[in-house]
Amino acid sequence: xxxxxxxxxxxxxxxxxxxxxxxxxxxxxxxxxxxxxxxxxxxxxxxxxxxxxxxxxxxxxxxxxxxxxxxxxxxxxxxxxxxxxxxxxxxxxxxxxxxxxxxxxxxxxxxxxxxxxxxxxxxxxxxxxxxxxxxxxxxxxxxxxxxxxxxxxxxxxxxxxxxxxxxxxxxxxxxxxxxxxxxxxxxxx
Ligand code: SF4
Ligand code: SF4
Numbered sequence: 601x602x603x604x605x606x607x608x609x610x611x612x613x614x615x616x617x618x619x620x621x622x623x624x625x626x627x628x629x630x631x632x633x634x635x636x637x638x639x640x641x642x643x644x645x646x647x648x649x650x651x652x653x654x655x656x657x658x659x660x661x662x663x664x665x666x667x668x669x670x671x672x673x674x675x676x677x678x679x680x681x682x683x684x685x686x687x688x689x690x691x692x693x694x695x696x697x698x699x700x701x702x703x704x705x706x707x708x709x710x711x712x713x714x715x716x717x718x719x720x721x722x723x724x725x726x727x728x729x730x731x732x733x734x735x736x737x738x739x740x741x742x743x744x745x746x747x748x749x750x751x752x753x754x755x756x757x758x759x760x761x762x763x764x765x766x767x768x769x770x771x772x773x774x775x776x777x778x779x780x781x782x783x784x785x786x787x788x789x
Contacts, residue, residue: 656773659722659737662715663766664759667705672759673734674713675706680726680735688719689726706732713758717742717751736768 619625645652665673676693694711696704703709724737745751760766 654739657771657775658739659724659771661717661738661740661742662726662753662758663736663738663740663768664713664755665734665736665766665768666760666762669702669705670762671701671703671705672709673705673732674710675732675734676708676710676713677731679729679731683725683729684720685723685725686719686721688716690714690716710755713755715753715758717753718748736766737771738766738768739770740766 667673676691678691678693681687681689681691690712691710691714692712693708696707696709722737726735727737742751
């Protein structure tokens, strides 16, 4: 049969000599590689004691924000879910009842808001689509877990605690702020 390319290499099965049969050259070669790496600067770090410096546009775990009075900003409009390319966001909207004005800023709110973090690709489109400045990707790393179900984050993990606000300004670089000054994105100011 005609070869498809001239890169073909014919391998010959030669009998091993004495040194090769003792595996000495291979052992010395392996040890020399180990020794070489021994004196090199390690490429790994001891996380979580040590942390790498992130790029300024790093996008980590989401936060559902509250307004200055502690009310949830999300109005369950669904734009974030619609813009999500990974279909990672699920929500169920509910109407704000009388007496709940201190909890939710708008008349409609997300009774259920979930992000499947195993589907999420941290593209940030949900943040860009949100007309209420309600969802932000932060500089926080996602916690690890052993079970897949634990990666479906609900409001208990996403909504920022009233007394422990999440700082989202770290990712608001000059470029992002400039982007938000454009008229067509003014809803995102
Ligand atoms: S960051 Fe991207 S993939 Fe993740 S939930 Fe938001 S829109 Fe979806
Ligand atoms: S997070 Fe923003 S875009 Fe998503 S449902 Fe709430 S208000 Fe709408």
